Amino acid sequence: MDILKERYARGEIDKQEFDERKKDLL
Incomplete structure (x- = not known):
């Protein structure tokens, strides 16, 4: 997430x- x-x-x-990648990480 920091990266x-x-x-x-x-x-x-x-x-x-x-935003799309953030959703994938959650």
């Missing part, structure tokens, strides 16, 4: 992809 947040913060993934 996902880091990638989102760096702009490597957009909000839509961030």
